[in-house]
Structures are given as C-alpha cells and as structure tokens.
Amino acid sequence: MQLHPYDKLRAIRGNARASATEYIEGIFTDFTELHGDRRYADDPAIVGGLAYLDGTPVTVIAIEKGKDLAERVKRNFGLPKPEGYRKALRLMRQAEKFDRPIICFVDTAGAYCGADAEERGQGLAIAENLVELMAVHVPVITVVFGEGGSGGALALSVANRMLMLEGAVFSVISPEGCASILWKDAGKAAEAAECLRITAEDMAAFGVADEIVRENFADFPSMCAEMRTMLCRHLAELRTMAPDVVREQRYAKYRAIGEIAPIG
Amino acid sequence: MKLFSRLRRSVRGALAQTASRPADIAPAAPSPLKAAMTCPACGLELQPDVLERLLFVCPCGKHLRISVRRRLLDLCDTDSFRELASEVVSVDPLAFPGYGDKLAKAGKTSDESEGVLCGIGRIGGIDCALFAMEASYMMGSMGSAVGERITRLFEYATERRLPVIGFTASGGARMQEGVLSLMQMAKVSGAVQRHGEAGGLYIAVLTDPTTGGITASFAMEGDIILAEPGALIGFAGRRVVEQTTGSALPKDFQSAEFNLAHGFIDAIVKRTEMRATLEKLLRLNGQKAS
Numbered sequence: 057m058q059l060h061p062y063d064k065l066r067a068i069r070g071n072a073r074a075s076a077t078e079y080i081e082g083i084f085t086d087f088t089e090l091h092g093d094r095r096y097a098d099d100p101a102i103v104g105g106l107a108y109l110d111g112t113p114v115t116v117i118a119i120e121k122g123k124d125l126a127e128r129v130k131r132n133f134g135l136p137k138p139e140g141y142r143k144a145l146r147l148m149r150q151a152e153k154f155d156r157p158i159i160c161f162v163d164t165a166g167a168y169c170g171a172d173a174e175e176r177g178q179g180l181a182i183a184e185n186l187v188e189l190m191a192v193h194v195p196v197i198t199v200v201f202g203e204g205g206s207g208g209a210l211a212l213s214v215a216n217r218m219l220m221l222e223g224a225v226f227s228v229i230s231p232e233g234c235a236s237i238l239w240k241d242a243g244k245a246a247e248a249a250e251c252l253r254i255t256a257e258d259m260a261a262f263g264v265a266d267e268i269v270r271e272n273f274a275d276f277p278s279m280c281a282e283m284r285t286m287l288c289r290h291l292a293e294l295r296t297m298a299p300d301v302v303r304e305q306r307y308a309k310y311r312a313i314g315e316i317a318p319i320g
Numbered sequence: 321m322k323l324f325s326r327l328r329r330s331v332r333g334a335l336a337q338t339a340s341r342p343a344d345i346a347p348a349a350p351s352p353l354k355a356a357m358t359c360p361a362c363g364l365e366l367q368p369d370v371l372e373r374l375l376f377v378c379p380c381g382k383h384l385r386i387s388v389r390r391r392l393l394d395l396c397d398t399d400s401f402r403e404l405a406s407e408v409v410s411v412d413p414l415a416f417p418g419y420g421d422k423l424a425k426a427g428k429t430s431d432e433s434e435g436v437l438c439g440i441g442r443i444g445g446i447d448c449a450l451f452a453m454e455a456s457y458m459m460g461s462m463g464s465a466v467g468e469r470i471t472r473l474f475e476y477a478t479e480r481r482l483p484v485i486g487f488t489a490s491g492g493a494r495m496q497e498g499v500l501s502l503m504q505m506a507k508v509s510g511a512v513q514r515h516g517e518a519g520g521l522y523i524a525v526l527t528d529p530t531t532g533g534i535t536a537s538f539a540m541e542g543d544i545i546l547a548e549p550g551a552l553i554g555f556a557g558r559r560v561v562e563q564t565t566g567s568a569l570p571k572d573f574q575s576a577e578f579n580l581a582h583g584f585i586d587a588i589v590k591r592t593e594m595r596a597t598l599e600k601l602l603r604l605n606g607q608k609a610s
C-alpha cells in the first residue's frame with residue numbers, strides 16, 4: 057500500500073512504532089550506556105554507548121523520543137540540545153581513538169529550539185558534529201528509523217551508509233513550517249510534504265539513502281535480526297577499505313549530492 | 321529490501337566534482353545605486369554617493385546590508401578580485417511550485433547569478449580565497465549551487481594553500497530544493513574539514529542575518545569567527561524560540577553582541593575596520609604577500 061508522504065510522517069510521529077532503545081536492544085548485545093558531554097549536562101534526548109554488533113564492538117548513538125508521555129517529556133520529545141550533540145561528539149572522538157565503527161539511529165523532528173539551546177550554541181554544536189563525521193576514519197552507518205528532521209538529524213547522519221526504514225522520512229524543514237512560510241498556511245502541510253520529496257524512495261533517488269529497510273513491526277525481533285544482518289554486511293564492506301579510503305568514500309558521497317547547471 | 325542504484329542526472333554527472341578556475345577577466349562592477357536609503361535605526365536619509373563612501377554604514381553606527389560585489393571589490397586590493405565558480409547556477413530539481421519564478425526574480429533584484437559570490441583576490445598583497453553570501457538573493461538561502469560554489473572555493477583553496485575568508489548572510493537551507501539543500505551543509509563542512517586538516521586558515525565573518533543551517537555549518541566552522549555589529553546570528557528563528565520557550569526574549573537576543581558575550585565569536589568588527597583587521601589577522605597567522 058502506498059502511503060501519502062504526509063501520512064508517513066504522521067505515522068512516525070505517533071506512538072505505534074518502535075523507539076531507539078528498542079532497536080538497540082533488538083540489534084545489539086551488551087549495550088552499555090555512557091552519559092554526559094563532560095561540559096554541561098547529560099541530554100536524555102540522545103542515548104549513547106558501547107555494544108556488540110554480532111561480536112564486534114561498536115559505538116552506538118541514538119536519538120530517543122521515548123514511548124509513553126512521561127518518557128517523552130523526560131526525553132524532551134527527542135529534540136536534542138547542544139549538550140546532546142556534544143555527548144555524541146565525545147563518543148565519536150572516542151570511537152575514532154579506539155577504531156570502533158559508529159552506528160547512529162535517527163528519529164527527531166529537529167534540534168531543540170529553546171532560548172537555552174541558543175545560549176549554549178545549538179548551531180555550533182551541530183556544525184562541530186558535521187566536521188567530525190567528515191574527519192573520522194572509522195566506518196559510520198546511520199539508520200533513519202523515523203523522522204529525519206533537518207539539521208538536528210543531519211548532525212548524526214553524515215555517514216558512509218545511510219539505511220532508511222521504508223516508512224521513514226528526511227526533510228530540510230517540517231512540511232508545516234514549509235507551508236506556513238511559503239503559503240502562509242500550515243494547513244497545506246500535506247501538499248508541502250509532497251513537494252519536498254521526503255520519503256525513503258526519494259532519499260535513495262537523491263543518493264542520500266543507500267538501502268531501504270523493509271518494515272515488519274508485527275515481528276519486531278526478526279526485523280531487528282534482518283537489520284543486524286544488513287549492518288554487518290555494510291560494515292564488512294567498509295572494513296575491507298583502508299581508513300583513508302573510508303573517509304574518502306564518505307566525502308565523495310556528499311560531494312556528489314546536489315543538482316546544478318552551467319550558465320547559458 | 322531493495323538496493324537502489326543512485327539516480328544521476330546528466331547535469332550532476334557532468335558537473336559535480338569538476339574543479340573551477342578563476343575567471344580571466346575582471347568582474348562586473350556593482351550596479352550603481354539609484355535611490356537614497358533611509359536608515360531603519362535612526363531615520364536618516366542617505367544619498368547613494370554617501371552610502372558608497374561610508375560602505376553602507378550609517379553615521380549612527382547601523383550596518384546596512386551591502387551587496388556582495390561591493391563588499392568583495394572594496395575589500396580586495398584594486399583589480400585583484402577574480403570570480404570563481406560563477407558558472408554554477410541552480411536548477412529546479414524537485415519541480416517545486418514557484419521556484420523557477422523565484423530564481424528569475426532573485427537574479428533581477430540582486431544582480432547576481434546565485435546567492436553567493438566566490439573568487440580569489442588579494443588583501444594587503446596576500447592571496448586569499450573569498451566568498452560572500454547575497455542576502456537579497458532568496459534570503460541568501462543555500463541550495464545545490466550555493467553549496468557547490470563554496471565547496472569548489474574551499475577545494476581550490478586547499479589545492480593552492482590559500483586562506484579562506486567567508487562572509488555569511490543567509491536564512492538557511494533553501495527549502496525549494498528539499499533535502500538536496502540540507503545535504504550541502506554536510507558537503508561544505510567536508511570541504512572545510514579538508515582545508516583545515518591541510519593547514520588552511522579559514523576566517524568566517526558573520527553578517528546580518530546568519531541563521532539556520534548556515535549557523536549550523538560553515539558559519540561556525542571558522543578558525544577565527546568575526547561578526548559585524550548588530551548582526552543577527554542564531555540557529556532557530558526568534559519567533560520559533562519564543563514559541564518554544566513561551567516567553568518574550570531580550571531585544572539583543574541572537575545579536576552579534578549576544579554571541580560575543582556567550583563565547584561563540586572572536587570579535588565584533590566594524591565594516592570600516594574590516595580590511596585592516598583581516599589583513600592583520602592574516603599576517604598574524606603567518607600569511608605573506610605574494
């Protein structure tokens with residue numbers, strides 16, 4: 057069944073799908089959480105730590121929205137603050153030091169937009185992660201399992217491989233925001249969602265997503281097992297490359313994204 | 321589970337990853353101002369010749385917006401500026417409603433072919449790679465072409481071991497190109513990272529307004545970050561922040577002065593002192609006249 061892009065987004069925003077923690081538990085073993093950015097605070101919207109992917113130690117960084125209302129409040133609805141991105145940055149640097157692959161899980165409407173986030177440098181925090189993800193020599197794989205909301209999602213999505221669940225989306229701006237800016241009418245969000253081309257198929261066509269993950273929430277354990285196999289396959293491919301080549305491949309991927317024309 | 325082959329359209333296949341070289345001929349002069357401007361801060365009416373002479377800074381101190389062509393031609397030593405990557409322009413990859421018309425209109429109002437002007441030039445005899453974003457071209461928003469131009473500039477600078485001086489002015493990513501615009505943040509950040517790792521110096525100068533995805537990428541990636549007085553610099557828009565926080569914000573929220581106080585920029589520099597400051601910083605960083 058083909059869902060309208062906006063219906064996909066609404067389904068993601070609902071409570072029915074799995075949260076980051078459930079993917080982590082389903083895919084990895086011995087997940088051990090590591091807290092804090094060592095600068096200011098521990099952001100509950102980003103969960104990070106170490107785990108085994110089929111026996112290989114990896115660094116896991118995930119945006120966690122929470123399942124029920126109480127947890128969603130605690131997790132700030134998966135809207136990371138600068139300290140969350142700085143925790144991620146710390147773990148990325150640690151991964152580079154110990155030659156551990158980085159696996160990110162993304163599901164966020166975007167970076168938190170409060171005054172406190174601005175005061176602590178939300179823009180800088182995201183920018184530093186973009187640079188670091190371009191700098192590391194270890195393989196980076198990102199799984200977009202829900203909403204890929206703008207720069208706040210991109211800060212964990214600059215990867216050698218991006219896997220996207222078939223119902224997941226990625227967008228430069230929320231369709232509501234786009235509709236209210238362009239047409240002064242947030243009610244036209246569904247139309248904007250279509251124009252913005254936000255689906256996993258779109259991302260594959262743009263060269264942003266590298267593989268689409270078939271969803272099977274009725275049998276979540278086997279869906280996680282398939283994702284584990286998929287991650288292992290991509291990791292094995294990336295591990296055949298020299299560290300410099302891994303980094304080069306990542307730059308080349310983003311270098312090729314965009315459509316332009318010569319004048320005339 | 322389908323493994324998609326990447327769709328590569330001919331324009332992208334033909335042009336992406338090709339290098340640009342500086343133009344052989346001198347750049348077009350900025351188009352002359354026709355009308356007087358009124359300073360929004362003090363209400364003073366400023367005649368075109370006065371504006372030019374004062375670099376669009378009102379005697380009250382208010383920094384009015386200046387076109388990128390005026391800015392870079394004034395900043396660089398006489399006849400030293402040459403455009404780079406100006407052949408790269410936008411297409412309408414998503415066939416987004418109204419985008420084609422907006423591009424045409426932006427070209428007319430700004431007199432530029434895209435939202436950023438890139439080139440090489442000399443400051444006090446020192447060779448530099450320079451870019452300046454044009455706020456009057458679709459709010460200086462970054463689409464594929466803006467990202468590509470800036471990326472090519474950083475790549476050229478890396479190859480030639482040139483410092484980069486970049487003036488940001490942008491509302492953020494250009495939504496009419498969807499996620500292709502967003503990914504330019506990653507692309508440019510990669511080019512900045514490689515330039516930096518090769519030992520290159522990058523001085524970012526944040527001008528009014530620098531917001532959204534630009535703040536969340538190359539505006540904040542400079543080795544040295546300067547700002548013009550009173551410039552708006554932030555990630556989220558003021559209205560969004562107010563809605564999120566649920567209270568009114570101080571008047572100077574996200575101003576250059578606010579950013580200086582919070583530790584995000586190195587210094588606030590008046591436009592009239594920009595050239596001297598940049599030259600001094602270039603020399604202090606070991607850059608020498610050629």
Ligand SMILES: [Zn+2]
Nearest residue numbers: 359362378380
């Ligand atoms: Zn004035």
